[in-house]
Amino acid sequence: MTLNRMFEKKQAAFGPFLKLPNPALVEIIGIAGFDFVIIDCEHGPLDMLVAEEMVRAAKLSGLSAVIRVSENNPALISRALDIGADAVQVPQVSTRTDAEKVVQAAKFAPLGERGVCRYVRAAGYSSVDRQAYFTLANQNTRTIIHIEGEEGMENIQDILQVEGIDVIFIGPYDLSQSLGLPGQVDHPLVVARMREIIDRAREAGKIVGTFVDDVDAARKWLALGVQYIAYSVDTGIIYQSFKEIADSLYQG
Template identity: 55%
Template structure:
């Protein structure tokens, strides 16, 4: 099932950021049972010509590929979707106008202004029916907007009025800073604020996404109702596994 459909059904989904530039990472993520993986072209070492192989690997492994672009730019958003990503995650959303621009770039007309081309991977290189591809793509693509900075947090109510947003992704560190408790991502005030945001999003028919550093924190937010939970990054998870193994060996 597509990521967007799972979100619409109210499912809670869980997946890591992927920074390593190798399709095997996506295969392993799928074999491990993650629901999605965020192919990170913002902070990772990935370029779009390598990301397409990551998307292919993800689809084969049964994990939904999301591409985080490195800016709210129409050409970057379109490229991520053209290569077959099930979702695009757009960073640095701070206002309603920026949210509108991101959604417009991710949607074909009449819902947006994404450039029409059916000779791309997402359209099966023209194998998909030309009369249905564009409309179906609008229905199938998950638009994930990453609210960052105090401006974005303050403008959440306005941003949530934009149609076409599937997930509003809130960074815990940005949120903590906006509340005057920088870095205190477990603070009761932050939890209370997130619960308010979740209520606002639910009323707007939008899922809330949240970043966590470890699985224990992920479980807490799962119980509190977050739908789209992203876990650390592949490099951090690999380091932690290596580190724990070495420590266990040396302390034996």
């Protein structure tokens, strides 16, 4: 299972954010049957060295590897793609110019100006045919942008016009903060803004993604047309499992 199912067959896809630096964890998620992992270099300690090991584990486990970079920075985006991520996820995109900057960094000419190096993992360390690599990379590299602030919401129509953006990802937590309601992701105002973005993005033919904390939230957003579901975070899922076990052992 991979993100291709979502892009080609228009089916929903599911995967967690990962903050723990561990390729075995990626394998476990693949065996469990998810579609992708989001290797989170925005929040948490992950660096590119361990991210590369986690991308490798994703490939071996039949998962797509998405890397969330810490900011909209061409050097970070090209490093994430050079180590072989299938998609780059970029936080805090607020304007059309921000969205264009993502495409410029993620695509080679003529679509963009991604830094060129054929000796990286993504190019099979130079084993991929010189001409084919650039074309294939432009075809296969996906871009996912976060709309999660008031400015991004105001500029959504302009952002949606940018060619080369594959998924509009709504960050509910950052969005709730930008509305003065930090953490209140179920607040009616936050939900209304999310629904607005979903409707506009879907009208523009874009795939929409969001983050959920639980299965009920996943079902709610799936029913409203969200397809790329970032399902919780490794640390939270592991904590919850251990807590349930500890509670039953100590109370039972």
